Each structure stands twice: as C-alpha cells, then as structure tokens.
Amino acid sequence: MAHVLVFTEFANGQLKKGSLELLSAARKSGLKIQALALGTGAKGLADALGKEGVDEAIVGDNAAFDKYNPELFTEVVAGILSGKKPEVVLASSTMLARDLFPRVAARIGTGVTSDCTEIEISSSGDVKARRPMYAGKCTAEVAFENSPSKIVLMRPNQLTITPATAAKSPTVEEVSAPAKDLKTLVKEIVKGTSGKLDLTEANIIVAGGRGMKEPGNFKMLEDLADVLGATVGASRAVVDAGWVPHTMQVGQTGKTVAPTLYIAAGISGAIQHLAGMSGSKVIVAINKDANAPIFQKATYGIVGDAFEIVPLLTEEFKKLLHH
Amino acid sequence: MKIYVCIKQVPDTETKIKLKADNGGIDPTGVKWVMNPYDEFAVEEALKLKEGGKATSVTVITLGPKARVVEALRTALAMGADDAVVVDAPEDLDPSATAKALAGAIKAEGGDFKFVLTGKLAIDDNAASVSQMLAEYLQAPHATVVSKLEAGDTNATIERETEGGTREVLQLTLPAVIAANKGLNMPRYASLPGIMKAKKKPVKELTLEAVGASAADIRVKFKNYQLPPEKPAVKMISGDSAAQAQTLAKLLREEAKVI
C-alpha cells in the first residue's frame, strides 16, 4: 500500500503546528502514515503521533540530532527514505528542511519542491501541489517526474488542521546516529534572544518601516505584538539603516511570510516588500500617505499617523482579548 | 586552488510578470534580465578570497540559453572573475538537472576546487536547492544561508542565521560548497575598465551532453501557471484615530475573524 512519510518537528515535547498541518494533509489522503522525529524526546512523541493517526513512528531519540548537522541528517534521512520508500514525503518548509531535503533528494535520486501553499495527495500516492513563483507574482503547479519519493515542503499556516477521527497505537522504530567521520562539524549554536515564533511560522506579524522614524519607536510595535502573540517584522529600509537585524526583514531579499494577519505600519509597500508578504491572508496598512502602494494590497487601510494609531490599537486589542 | 561561482540570470525584481498564452511559463518578452541578487554576494566573496590569497582564480559558471545568460557572466567578469563557462541548456531545467550539469561542468574544468560558491536561492523559482544538490554530486560538505566565511587551508568556518535569529557556526573540511546570504559582504560595482576588460576574458561554451546531463535528469516540472486571484478592493477606515483603531479591531475580530 502506498504510504506517506511526514518529517515532524517538535519543541518541548510538543509537535509544532506545521507538523500538525502536515499530518492533517496526510490523513486526508487515506494512505498509511509514517512519521519521523529526530532529537532528544522523540520517543516520547509516539502517543501524540498515534493520536494524529500515525501508523508507524520512526524516532531518533538521540542528542546527536539536537543540533542540525546537514551531513549527519542527510545520511540518516536518506537512509530511512531508501529503506521505507514512501511515495510521498511531507515536511514544513523551514530553514532546516529547506537545507536538508534537496541534498537528500539528490542522494536518493528523487524530486523535491519547497514552499508549497497547496497540496492534494491521491489514494495512490500521486501529488498535486502548487507554489508561488517569481516572488508571488504568479503560482505554478508542480509535476514530479521519475521521482520514487515525491518530497514536498509546505509553507506553514497554509493547511487546515483537522482533528483525527481515530487514534492509533503506532509501531515505534528507533534509528541511531551513524558513527562516521564527518566533514561538517557544528561548532556553536547561539539561540536567538527572542522567544517569539520565527516570522516564517508566525500566525500574526506586526511589521514596521521607515515611517516609524527611529529605532526606539519599534517598542510600540513590540507592545502591539505582545498583546496579539505576534512576531515583529521590518522593511529593508530599516534593516539597512541598522535599526533591526536582517533576520527581521520581510521581502524579496528577506523572509517570505504568509501569516493570517499582517499589520504594516509606516511601510510604503515597495514591490520587493510586497513580494515577501502578499500571500498573507489579511493585510492591514497604516500609513499617513493615502497614495502609498501598500494600500493596493491591503484588506483594511488606515490613513493616519502610526504613532497615534498603533498604541490605540494595542489598547483596543487588550480590551477585546481580555473579555 | 580554484573557486567556482555558479550564478543564474533571473528577471529583475521590478519586472512585470506576464504568462504565456498556454500558461506553461512566463512570457519572456520585455523581461529585463539580471544576475540573481544573492549570486552577487557569491561572486564578491570569491573575489575577496582570491585577493586575500586564499585562491588562485575565480571561474563563473552559468547554465541556460547561452545567447541570453552569457550577459550574467559578463557582469561577473566585469566585477573581476577570471574566466567563465556557459552550459547551453533549455530554459526549464529543474534544480536536479541543473545541479548535475553544473557539477559536470566543474569536473570538465578539472574538478579541483577549494570552494564552490552560489547564492542562497534564485529569486525566480525560489527553490534554494541547487547548492545542496551540487554539493552532493561533488561529494563535498555544504552550508547554506551563509553570512560569514573564514577560510583556512584545510577547513572553513562559516556562520549562518536560522529561525528566530539563531546563529549557527559550522566548520567544514575543504573543499566545500557555500550558499551566500545577504550580509556576507557588500558586492562591488563593475568599474568601467572592468567592463572593458570583461569583453576580452574567455567564456567557454559547453553543451549539456558534454557535462553529462540531459532532460532525463529532470525530477520536477512546473505547469499550469496562474496569476494570483485579484484581491477585493481595500476597505478604508475613516474617523479620528480612536475611532479608526476601534473599528479596525472590531473588523479584524468580527469580519475577518483573525483575532
């Protein structure tokens, strides 16, 4: 029987939202589901995976997998895919997966596509996926050829999470870290200071541009983000000016994001900025210039001064959310 | 030791995208082509490594319809690369076939290298795959999204930024394949003398067969292109600031249901 293998990611013993989305899509296909989890605590996920309808859990409960080493992960994941031969492999289009799966695909001679926003998996394991091209100026359907395992990386926040109808008790298979001389050493991982979700995973983003006038004013956006459980983003103008780090940049040469809500304050809406966020479900633009191009992409627009509107909005949301 | 830089020609970011009548791809008429912005960081880094005595020469390679893509090579040569190779290939090769062809071209040029540099992704299809696949075909370690590179004789230390501002430091045994991110350096502009000199620098032409790749290496095809659905017109919220904030909060909660 055809089967689909889901590459799951987890933190603090919980499957990430993106992984739950993938598992929902996998269940919809009616295919047998294998789930792979790597890192300390992976074995403890077996129950959670069972609740998600997983038939077979493949776990590497090993500290060697806590730090992403491209070479080690390629070895392990390519090994598993060669053995299990799933018709379809699903992963979230995270930085880890985007680094890993192209190399895995080359090793096992199969196709991979990243950043997909739509997917349908047939009961025979055929895949129909769609992804943005040319920075979201158009989309295209992905057709696999000569691919024994079709590897599809899905953008987070695109698929609906559906509750699993029947829990399963998955078989658990353990994988170990191969002892091998590696040409890649992970020397150091310095965790980002923010405990917030990464922009690419965030459900709500509050972004600021040059209209915020000076770096100190980003505090206003952080306050709003805190109330909404959002992550703060920025335009390139303020990144180049050194107000905020490049990791916060949204756009063609920054991150591509697709949250359910994107609030842009003091951002003009240059085409390169739009390229990174026009896939957002709802866009709010706050700009004092009624002719700013951002309004052409916005769902809701406010012509006004961000310094007045943003704090007022923070207060409104506080009222709404604390009732 | 040599450095190879693999670059791609892509539509300029300002280019308006139109689709072909059969929706099989974009209509190339009127498209302004440029070197992929991330590849400029790769070219710059290669030149810096050579200037710092870490490499002997810089060869740029590209792949695609040769009459068009050779322009991207000229840009890199004008920045200071020593020579160039173009693999003449149809428009629609996927990352798998592209990586196989580029690896073949590097092997055809002698195969010895210290670094192969690429951009972290090309802004046309945004696949971010060729660099890692190339590393696989060349049996070398790789690192992507690299914002800092320190080259030693036998190994290199790189920094990459990942989710949530996390910084990873990797040490790779050379030779290695590196995909450059913004922040790695400030790409230089081609000077006028550079542009003049570039005209005389050698550009070797190779066929797809000569580098051991073919359409049979394609694993992924794109079809049935669509323009994004028209967004409904923006709803402008009027009133004084307090009223605007209140209305917006209400609309987000009750109409859009996103809060």
Ligand SMILES: Cc1cc2nc3c(=O)[nH]c(=O)nc-3n(C[C@H](O)[C@H](O)[C@H](O)COP(=O)(O)OP(=O)(O)OC[C@H]3O[C@@H](n4cnc5c(N)ncnc54)[C@H](O)[C@@H]3O)c2cc1C
């Ligand atoms: C190759 C290339 C790649 C690029 N990549 C990116 C990218 O990845 N991301 C990106 O963002 N840009 C990118 N850019 C830059 C882009 O073209 C714009 O320059 C940039 O997005 C502008 O940033 P901004 O909107 O913050 O600033 P501006 O364009 O200066 O806009 C500031 C806005 O703030 C408004 N404003 C001023 N005061 C207030 C106030 N008190 N209240 C409310 N509004 C106010 C103004 O009306 C104006 O609309 C790229 C450019 C190139 C050429």
